[in-house]
Amino acid sequence: xxxxxxxxxxxxxxxxxxxxxxxxxxxxxxxxxxxxxxxxxxxxxxxxxxxxxxxxxxxxxxxxxxxxxxxxxxxxxxxxxxxxxxxxxxxxxxxxxxxxxxxxxxxxxxxxxxxxxxxxxxxxxxxxxxxxxxxxxxxxxxxxxxxxxxxxxxxxxxxxxxxxxxxxxxxxxxxxxxxxxxxxxxxxxxxxxxxxxxxxxxxxxxxxxxxxxxxxxxxxxxxxxxxxxxxxxxxxxxxxxxxxxxxxxxxxxxxxxxxxxxxxxxxxxxxxxxxxxxxxxxxxxxxxxxxxxxxxxxxxxxxxxxxxxxxxxxxxxxxxxxxxxxxxxxxxxxxxxxxxxxxxxxxxxxxxxxxxxxxxxxxxxxxxxxxxxxxxxxxxxxxxxx
Numbered sequence: 136x137x138x139x140x141x142x143x144x145x146x147x148x149x150x151x152x153x154x155x156x157x158x159x160x161x162x163x164x165x166x167x168x169x170x171x172x173x174x175x176x177x178x179x180x181x182x183x184x185x186x187x188x189x190x191x192x193x194x195x196x197x198x199x200x201x202x203x204x205x206x207x208x209x210x211x212x213x214x215x216x217x218x219x220x221x222x223x224x225x226x227x228x229x230x231x232x233x234x235x236x237x238x239x240x241x242x243x244x245x246x247x248x249x250x251x252x253x254x255x256x257x258x259x260x261x262x263x264x265x266x267x268x269x270x271x272x273x274x275x276x277x278x279x280x281x282x283x284x285x286x287x288x289x290x291x292x293x294x295x296x297x298x299x300x301x302x303x304x305x306x307x308x309x310x311x312x313x314x315x316x317x318x319x320x321x322x323x324x325x326x327x328x329x330x331x332x333x334x335x336x337x338x339x340x341x342x343x344x345x346x347x348x349x350x351x352x353x354x355x356x357x358x359x360x361x362x363x364x365x366x367x368x369x370x371x372x373x374x375x376x377x378x379x380x381x382x383x384x385x386x387x388x389x390x391x392x393x394x395x396x397x398x399x400x401x402x403x404x405x406x407x408x409x410x411x412x413x414x415x416x417x418x419x420x421x422x423x424x425x426x427x428x429x430x431x432x433x434x435x436x437x438x439x440x441x442x443x444x445x446x447x448x449x450x451x452x453x454x455x456x457x458x459x460x461x462x463x464x465x466x467x468x469x470x471x472x473x474x475x476x477x478x479x480x481x482x483x484x485x486x487x488x489x490x491x492x493x494x495x496x497x498x499x500x501x502x503x504x505x506x507x508x509x510x511x512x513x514x515x516x517x518x519x520x521x
Contacts, residue, residue, distance in 0.1 A: 136215070136519050138508040143304055145408065145506045147214070151519055152507025153221035160188060160437040161229055164195040167441055172197030172449040173266035175347065177257055179204050179244050179336060182219025183505070184407055185355050186270035187226065188436035192444055193266070194226075200236040200261060204253050206273070207241050215521040218408065218506055236260065244271055245332055247279045254343045263347035266448075267340060269333045269354040272407070276327040279335075287327040289413055290316035291370045298366075299481075301489070303417040303498050308486045311414035316371045328375035330354070330382025337386050337397070351448065352386055352397040354379055358465060359404065360474055362419055362481055380459065387460070398454060399461045400443060403468040405436055406501040421493030422480045423468065428494070432467040439464050 139146040176193045180186045181203030193199040207220035216224075223239045230237040238256060242249040257264050277284045293315055300311035316324070333354050340346050356376050359367050367373055379399065386397035404420050427433040434442070447454055447462050457463050467473065480492040489495070503509030 137515050138503055138506060140304060143302065145502070145508075147506065148216070148218040148221055149507030149513065149515070149519065150215065150221050150521060152504070152510050152513055153218065154225045154507075155510050155512070156504055156507055157187070157191070157222050157225045158229070160191045160435070161195050161226075163435075163437055164192050164441055167196060168445075170197050170445050170449050172199060172444050173351070174199050175257075175261035175264045176201045176266045176268065177204075177253070177261075177264045178202070178268045178270060179253075180269065180271035180273075181205055182207050182223045182239075184270070184272065184405070185402055185436050185440065186268070186272075187219075187222055188440040189268050189270065190226065191437055192440040194230050194235050194237065195233075196441055196444060197449070198235065199266075201230070202238045202240065202253070202256060202260065204240045204242065204244050204249065206243055210521040221507065243277070244336075245273075245276045245279060250336065250339050254339060254345050257340070257345045258343065261345075263345055263350070264340065265347040265350045267337065267346070267350070267352050269336065269352070271332070273327065276332065278326070285323040285326040287324040287371070287375070288316055288320045289324075289366065289370065289372050290314065290320060291366050292316060292321065292374075296365045296370075298362075298415050299418060299484075300414045301418040301421065301493070301495070303421065303495055303502065306489060306495055308418075308484070308489060313366055313414060321371050321374060324371040325375045325378050328372065329378030330380075330385075331378075333379060334382050334386060337389065341389060346390075346393060346395070348394050350390065350393055350395040352390055352395070353448075353462075354383065354397075354399055356380065356399045356401050356461075357404070358401050358469075360419070360469070360477065362478065363415055366415060380461065383460065396454065398456065400447075401461050401463050401465050402439060403434065403465045406498055406505065408502075408505055417495075417498065418484075418493065419477070419481070421495050421498050422477050422484070423473070424497060425492065425494040426473055426476045426480070427467065428497075430473065432470075432473070434467070 182205035210216040297312040484492045
Protein backbone atom coordinates (compact mmCIF):
# COMPACT_ATOMS: atom_id res chain seq x y z
CA UNK A 136 0.00 0.00 0.00
CA UNK A 137 1.37 3.38 -1.05
CA UNK A 138 0.03 6.91 -0.53
CA UNK A 139 -2.61 8.03 -3.03
CA UNK A 140 -2.12 11.80 -3.17
CA UNK A 141 -4.40 13.77 -5.49
CA UNK A 142 -4.26 17.59 -5.57
CA UNK A 143 -2.32 17.53 -2.27
CA UNK A 144 -4.97 15.40 -0.56
CA UNK A 145 -4.03 11.91 0.65
CA UNK A 146 -6.92 9.56 -0.05
CA UNK A 147 -5.79 6.52 1.93
CA UNK A 148 -4.07 5.45 5.14
CA UNK A 149 -1.65 2.67 6.08
CA UNK A 150 -2.86 0.74 9.16
CA UNK A 151 0.60 -0.25 10.41
CA UNK A 152 1.90 3.26 9.85
CA UNK A 153 -1.02 4.76 11.75
CA UNK A 154 -0.08 2.50 14.64
CA UNK A 155 3.44 3.93 14.63
CA UNK A 156 2.04 7.46 14.35
CA UNK A 157 -0.04 6.98 17.50
CA UNK A 158 2.63 4.97 19.33
CA UNK A 159 5.21 7.74 18.84
CA UNK A 160 2.84 10.16 20.58
CA UNK A 161 2.17 7.71 23.39
CA UNK A 162 5.90 7.16 23.87
CA UNK A 163 6.50 10.91 24.12
CA UNK A 164 3.88 11.36 26.84
CA UNK A 165 5.00 8.29 28.80
CA UNK A 166 8.55 9.67 28.82
CA UNK A 167 7.34 12.87 30.54
CA UNK A 168 6.41 13.49 34.15
CA UNK A 169 2.90 12.34 35.12
CA UNK A 170 0.41 15.06 36.04
CA UNK A 171 -2.72 15.29 38.16
CA UNK A 172 -5.36 16.13 35.59
CA UNK A 173 -8.98 15.45 34.68
CA UNK A 174 -10.00 11.81 35.06
CA UNK A 175 -13.10 11.63 32.84
CA UNK A 176 -12.46 13.22 29.46
CA UNK A 177 -14.83 13.49 26.49
CA UNK A 178 -13.19 14.56 23.21
CA UNK A 179 -15.60 15.59 20.48
CA UNK A 180 -13.47 15.12 17.38
CA UNK A 181 -10.84 12.93 19.03
CA UNK A 182 -9.51 10.86 16.13
CA UNK A 183 -6.76 13.03 14.63
CA UNK A 184 -4.55 16.07 15.12
CA UNK A 185 -5.08 18.00 18.33
CA UNK A 186 -8.07 15.83 19.25
CA UNK A 187 -6.23 12.52 19.52
CA UNK A 188 -3.17 14.30 20.93
CA UNK A 189 -5.37 15.61 23.76
CA UNK A 190 -6.69 12.13 24.38
CA UNK A 191 -3.19 10.64 24.47
CA UNK A 192 -1.88 13.31 26.85
CA UNK A 193 -4.88 12.98 29.18
CA UNK A 194 -4.79 9.18 29.26
CA UNK A 195 -1.09 8.37 29.33
CA UNK A 196 0.00 11.52 31.17
CA UNK A 197 -2.87 11.92 33.63
CA UNK A 198 -4.44 8.45 33.80
CA UNK A 199 -7.77 9.64 32.42
CA UNK A 200 -10.67 7.59 31.16
CA UNK A 201 -11.51 8.86 27.68
CA UNK A 202 -14.44 8.77 25.28
CA UNK A 203 -13.94 10.00 21.73
CA UNK A 204 -16.60 10.85 19.19
CA UNK A 205 -15.53 11.11 15.55
CA UNK A 206 -16.90 10.61 12.06
CA UNK A 207 -14.72 7.71 10.89
CA UNK A 208 -15.30 4.54 8.93
CA UNK A 209 -13.86 0.98 9.16
CA UNK A 210 -12.45 -0.88 6.18
CA UNK A 211 -14.77 -2.37 3.57
CA UNK A 212 -14.23 -4.89 0.82
CA UNK A 213 -13.27 -2.11 -1.59
CA UNK A 214 -11.19 0.25 0.54
CA UNK A 215 -9.27 0.60 3.77
CA UNK A 216 -10.51 2.35 6.87
CA UNK A 217 -10.27 6.11 7.36
CA UNK A 218 -7.21 7.67 8.96
CA UNK A 219 -8.94 8.43 12.24
CA UNK A 220 -10.48 4.98 12.53
CA UNK A 221 -7.03 3.33 12.46
CA UNK A 222 -5.69 5.90 14.93
CA UNK A 223 -8.64 5.57 17.32
CA UNK A 224 -8.63 1.79 17.31
CA UNK A 225 -4.88 1.62 17.90
CA UNK A 226 -5.20 4.09 20.78
CA UNK A 227 -7.99 1.98 22.29
CA UNK A 228 -5.88 -1.17 22.10
CA UNK A 229 -2.88 0.47 23.77
CA UNK A 230 -4.89 2.28 26.45
CA UNK A 231 -6.85 -0.81 27.42
CA UNK A 232 -3.59 -2.75 27.52
CA UNK A 233 -2.51 -0.46 30.34
CA UNK A 234 -5.80 -0.66 32.20
CA UNK A 235 -7.18 2.66 30.98
CA UNK A 236 -10.88 2.82 30.11
CA UNK A 237 -11.47 4.05 26.57
CA UNK A 238 -14.42 4.14 24.20
CA UNK A 239 -14.69 5.11 20.55
CA UNK A 240 -18.03 6.35 19.25
CA UNK A 241 -18.35 6.87 15.49
CA UNK A 242 -20.99 9.12 14.01
CA UNK A 243 -22.10 12.64 13.12
CA UNK A 244 -21.33 14.88 16.10
CA UNK A 245 -23.77 17.50 14.80
CA UNK A 246 -26.77 15.17 15.08
CA UNK A 247 -29.12 14.92 18.06
CA UNK A 248 -28.98 11.13 17.99
CA UNK A 249 -25.20 10.98 18.45
CA UNK A 250 -25.33 13.64 21.16
CA UNK A 251 -27.88 11.56 23.04
CA UNK A 252 -25.91 8.34 22.55
CA UNK A 253 -22.64 9.93 23.63
CA UNK A 254 -24.11 11.58 26.72
CA UNK A 255 -25.67 8.26 27.71
CA UNK A 256 -22.24 6.64 27.50
CA UNK A 257 -20.69 9.47 29.51
CA UNK A 258 -23.22 8.92 32.30
CA UNK A 259 -22.82 5.15 32.15
CA UNK A 260 -19.02 5.03 32.13
CA UNK A 261 -17.95 8.28 33.78
CA UNK A 262 -20.89 9.27 35.89
CA UNK A 263 -19.94 12.83 35.02
CA UNK A 264 -17.26 14.29 32.72
CA UNK A 265 -14.76 16.74 34.16
CA UNK A 266 -13.27 17.84 30.82
CA UNK A 267 -15.08 18.21 27.49
CA UNK A 268 -12.87 19.07 24.52
CA UNK A 269 -14.43 20.30 21.28
CA UNK A 270 -11.97 19.61 18.47
CA UNK A 271 -14.16 19.11 15.41
CA UNK A 272 -12.70 19.77 11.96
CA UNK A 273 -15.54 19.40 9.49
CA UNK A 274 -16.30 21.29 6.31
CA UNK A 275 -19.98 20.30 6.31
CA UNK A 276 -22.74 20.47 8.91
CA UNK A 277 -26.41 19.56 8.78
CA UNK A 278 -28.49 21.67 11.15
CA UNK A 279 -30.36 19.21 13.41
CA UNK A 280 -33.32 21.59 13.71
CA UNK A 281 -33.94 22.34 10.03
CA UNK A 282 -32.12 19.56 8.17
CA UNK A 283 -30.33 22.20 6.07
CA UNK A 284 -26.79 21.31 5.03
CA UNK A 285 -24.11 24.03 5.25
CA UNK A 286 -20.63 24.02 3.72
CA UNK A 287 -17.75 26.14 4.95
CA UNK A 288 -15.28 28.01 2.74
CA UNK A 289 -11.90 29.57 3.40
CA UNK A 290 -12.11 32.91 1.62
CA UNK A 291 -11.30 36.57 2.26
CA UNK A 292 -14.02 39.15 2.74
CA UNK A 293 -14.62 42.23 0.61
CA UNK A 294 -11.94 41.83 -2.05
CA UNK A 295 -9.75 39.29 -3.84
CA UNK A 296 -6.65 38.26 -1.91
CA UNK A 297 -3.41 37.45 -3.74
CA UNK A 298 -0.13 36.27 -2.26
CA UNK A 299 2.71 33.87 -2.91
CA UNK A 300 2.05 30.22 -2.17
CA UNK A 301 3.75 26.87 -2.66
CA UNK A 302 2.80 23.35 -3.63
CA UNK A 303 4.31 21.52 -0.62
CA UNK A 304 4.51 18.23 -2.50
CA UNK A 305 6.47 19.65 -5.46
CA UNK A 306 8.13 22.74 -3.98
CA UNK A 307 6.79 24.93 -6.80
CA UNK A 308 6.36 28.56 -5.78
CA UNK A 309 3.30 30.26 -7.27
CA UNK A 310 0.96 33.20 -6.80
CA UNK A 311 -2.43 32.29 -5.39
CA UNK A 312 -5.54 34.42 -5.68
CA UNK A 313 -8.74 33.80 -3.72
CA UNK A 314 -12.02 35.46 -4.60
CA UNK A 315 -14.02 37.02 -1.74
CA UNK A 316 -16.84 35.11 -0.10
CA UNK A 317 -20.49 35.91 -0.62
CA UNK A 318 -22.70 36.72 2.35
CA UNK A 319 -24.24 33.26 2.02
CA UNK A 320 -20.82 31.58 2.13
CA UNK A 321 -19.83 33.60 5.18
CA UNK A 322 -23.03 32.68 7.02
CA UNK A 323 -22.60 29.00 6.11
CA UNK A 324 -18.99 28.98 7.35
CA UNK A 325 -20.01 30.44 10.71
CA UNK A 326 -22.81 27.88 10.90
CA UNK A 327 -20.34 25.00 10.37
CA UNK A 328 -17.25 26.21 12.22
CA UNK A 329 -18.63 28.69 14.74
CA UNK A 330 -19.71 27.98 18.29
CA UNK A 331 -23.34 26.99 17.77
CA UNK A 332 -22.75 23.25 17.91
CA UNK A 333 -20.31 23.58 20.84
CA UNK A 334 -23.03 25.41 22.79
CA UNK A 335 -25.55 22.69 21.90
CA UNK A 336 -23.17 20.04 23.25
CA UNK A 337 -22.48 21.80 26.54
CA UNK A 338 -26.13 22.70 27.06
CA UNK A 339 -27.11 19.07 26.44
CA UNK A 340 -24.48 17.82 28.90
CA UNK A 341 -25.65 20.36 31.50
CA UNK A 342 -29.30 19.42 31.00
CA UNK A 343 -28.40 15.75 31.46
CA UNK A 344 -26.41 16.57 34.61
CA UNK A 345 -23.43 14.86 33.00
CA UNK A 346 -20.80 17.45 33.99
CA UNK A 347 -18.89 17.19 37.26
CA UNK A 348 -18.33 20.06 39.72
CA UNK A 349 -15.38 22.09 38.46
CA UNK A 350 -15.72 20.72 34.91
CA UNK A 351 -14.00 22.53 32.07
CA UNK A 352 -15.27 23.00 28.51
CA UNK A 353 -12.47 23.58 26.02
CA UNK A 354 -12.54 24.39 22.30
CA UNK A 355 -9.59 24.81 19.95
CA UNK A 356 -8.92 27.77 17.69
CA UNK A 357 -6.19 29.52 15.72
CA UNK A 358 -5.32 33.16 15.15
CA UNK A 359 -2.16 33.23 13.04
CA UNK A 360 0.15 36.02 11.87
CA UNK A 361 -0.28 39.18 9.82
CA UNK A 362 0.81 37.26 6.71
CA UNK A 363 -2.32 35.08 6.69
CA UNK A 364 -4.67 37.57 8.35
CA UNK A 365 -6.60 38.65 5.26
CA UNK A 366 -7.51 35.11 4.24
CA UNK A 367 -7.71 33.59 7.71
CA UNK A 368 -8.44 35.73 10.77
CA UNK A 369 -10.16 38.50 8.78
CA UNK A 370 -11.78 36.06 6.36
CA UNK A 371 -14.63 33.59 6.65
CA UNK A 372 -12.78 31.25 9.01
CA UNK A 373 -11.84 34.17 11.23
CA UNK A 374 -15.49 35.17 11.58
CA UNK A 375 -16.30 31.59 12.59
CA UNK A 376 -13.48 31.72 15.16
CA UNK A 377 -14.85 35.00 16.51
CA UNK A 378 -18.21 33.30 16.89
CA UNK A 379 -16.79 30.35 18.83
CA UNK A 380 -14.85 32.75 21.07
CA UNK A 381 -18.10 34.60 21.80
CA UNK A 382 -19.67 31.23 22.60
CA UNK A 383 -16.88 30.61 25.10
CA UNK A 384 -17.94 33.69 27.05
CA UNK A 385 -21.57 32.52 27.08
CA UNK A 386 -20.63 29.02 28.16
CA UNK A 387 -18.15 30.23 30.75
CA UNK A 388 -20.97 31.83 32.74
CA UNK A 389 -22.85 28.53 32.74
CA UNK A 390 -19.76 26.51 33.68
CA UNK A 391 -18.88 28.92 36.50
CA UNK A 392 -22.10 27.83 38.18
CA UNK A 393 -20.46 24.39 38.46
CA UNK A 394 -17.22 25.89 39.72
CA UNK A 395 -15.56 25.29 36.36
CA UNK A 396 -15.13 27.33 33.21
CA UNK A 397 -15.11 27.43 29.42
CA UNK A 398 -11.99 28.33 27.47
CA UNK A 399 -10.67 28.69 23.96
CA UNK A 400 -7.18 27.29 23.47
CA UNK A 401 -5.43 29.09 20.61
CA UNK A 402 -3.01 26.49 19.28
CA UNK A 403 0.01 26.83 16.99
CA UNK A 404 0.12 26.13 13.26
CA UNK A 405 0.64 22.45 12.46
CA UNK A 406 0.55 20.26 9.36
CA UNK A 407 -2.95 18.86 8.96
CA UNK A 408 -4.67 16.73 6.36
CA UNK A 409 -6.33 19.88 4.99
CA UNK A 410 -3.52 22.43 5.25
CA UNK A 411 -1.75 21.34 2.07
CA UNK A 412 -4.66 22.58 -0.05
CA UNK A 413 -5.07 25.96 1.66
CA UNK A 414 -3.27 28.65 -0.38
CA UNK A 415 -0.54 30.58 1.46
CA UNK A 416 -0.63 28.42 4.60
CA UNK A 417 1.90 25.74 3.48
CA UNK A 418 4.53 28.38 2.63
CA UNK A 419 4.02 30.16 5.95
CA UNK A 420 4.15 26.83 7.81
CA UNK A 421 7.31 25.69 6.02
CA UNK A 422 9.08 28.94 6.90
CA UNK A 423 7.75 28.92 10.47
CA UNK A 424 8.82 25.34 11.17
CA UNK A 425 12.41 25.99 10.06
CA UNK A 426 12.66 29.02 12.36
CA UNK A 427 11.04 27.28 15.33
CA UNK A 428 13.29 24.25 14.87
CA UNK A 429 16.39 26.44 14.88
CA UNK A 430 15.25 28.07 18.12
CA UNK A 431 14.29 24.79 19.81
CA UNK A 432 10.63 25.85 19.91
CA UNK A 433 9.02 23.44 17.45
CA UNK A 434 6.21 21.31 18.91
CA UNK A 435 4.08 18.51 17.59
CA UNK A 436 0.39 18.29 18.48
CA UNK A 437 1.01 15.94 21.40
CA UNK A 438 3.93 17.98 22.76
CA UNK A 439 1.72 21.04 22.75
CA UNK A 440 -1.20 19.29 24.41
CA UNK A 441 1.06 17.88 27.14
CA UNK A 442 2.31 21.44 27.76
CA UNK A 443 -1.28 22.70 27.82
CA UNK A 444 -2.23 20.25 30.56
CA UNK A 445 0.90 20.72 32.66
CA UNK A 446 1.40 24.47 32.27
CA UNK A 447 -2.13 25.77 31.75
CA UNK A 448 -5.05 23.57 32.82
CA UNK A 449 -3.56 21.53 35.65
CA UNK A 450 -1.29 23.89 37.60
CA UNK A 451 -3.44 23.95 40.72
CA UNK A 452 -4.14 27.65 40.30
CA UNK A 453 -6.05 29.97 37.95
CA UNK A 454 -5.77 29.08 34.26
CA UNK A 455 -3.43 31.62 32.63
CA UNK A 456 -5.16 33.44 29.75
CA UNK A 457 -4.76 36.54 27.60
CA UNK A 458 -6.94 39.65 27.96
CA UNK A 459 -9.73 37.92 26.02
CA UNK A 460 -9.74 34.90 28.33
CA UNK A 461 -8.02 32.65 25.78
CA UNK A 462 -5.35 30.07 26.55
CA UNK A 463 -2.43 30.95 24.26
CA UNK A 464 -0.61 27.80 23.21
CA UNK A 465 0.57 29.70 20.12
CA UNK A 466 2.84 31.77 22.36
CA UNK A 467 6.04 30.41 20.83
CA UNK A 468 4.78 30.79 17.26
CA UNK A 469 3.72 34.38 17.89
CA UNK A 470 6.88 35.45 19.73
CA UNK A 471 8.12 38.75 18.35
CA UNK A 472 11.52 37.41 17.29
CA UNK A 473 9.95 34.42 15.54
CA UNK A 474 7.42 36.48 13.58
CA UNK A 475 10.09 39.05 12.66
CA UNK A 476 12.20 36.29 11.08
CA UNK A 477 9.15 34.78 9.37
CA UNK A 478 8.27 38.14 7.81
CA UNK A 479 11.85 38.69 6.62
CA UNK A 480 11.95 35.24 5.01
CA UNK A 481 8.49 35.70 3.48
CA UNK A 482 9.54 38.95 1.81
CA UNK A 483 12.81 37.45 0.56
CA UNK A 484 12.01 33.90 -0.52
CA UNK A 485 12.12 32.96 -4.19
CA UNK A 486 12.06 29.68 -6.09
CA UNK A 487 15.86 29.62 -5.98
CA UNK A 488 16.07 30.31 -2.23
CA UNK A 489 13.05 28.27 -1.09
CA UNK A 490 15.14 25.48 0.46
CA UNK A 491 17.15 28.05 2.43
CA UNK A 492 14.11 29.63 4.05
CA UNK A 493 11.57 26.79 4.34
CA UNK A 494 11.76 23.12 5.29
CA UNK A 495 9.40 21.27 2.99
CA UNK A 496 11.11 17.92 3.39
CA UNK A 497 9.99 17.96 7.03
CA UNK A 498 6.56 19.23 5.94
CA UNK A 499 6.14 16.40 3.42
CA UNK A 500 7.30 13.77 5.92
CA UNK A 501 4.89 15.04 8.57
CA UNK A 502 2.03 15.16 6.04
CA UNK A 503 2.66 11.57 4.94
CA UNK A 504 3.01 10.30 8.51
CA UNK A 505 -0.41 11.75 9.36
CA UNK A 506 -1.68 9.01 7.03
CA UNK A 507 0.71 6.27 8.16
CA UNK A 508 3.20 6.72 5.31
CA UNK A 509 6.78 7.96 5.31
CA UNK A 510 8.02 5.60 8.04
CA UNK A 511 11.35 4.00 7.01
CA UNK A 512 10.70 0.87 9.11
CA UNK A 513 7.71 -0.09 6.94
CA UNK A 514 8.03 -1.84 3.59
CA UNK A 515 5.28 -0.16 1.61
CA UNK A 516 5.73 -2.65 -1.24
CA UNK A 517 4.13 -5.35 0.89
CA UNK A 518 0.44 -6.10 1.17
CA UNK A 519 -1.16 -5.15 4.46
CA UNK A 520 -4.27 -6.31 6.28
CA UNK A 521 -6.72 -3.38 6.34
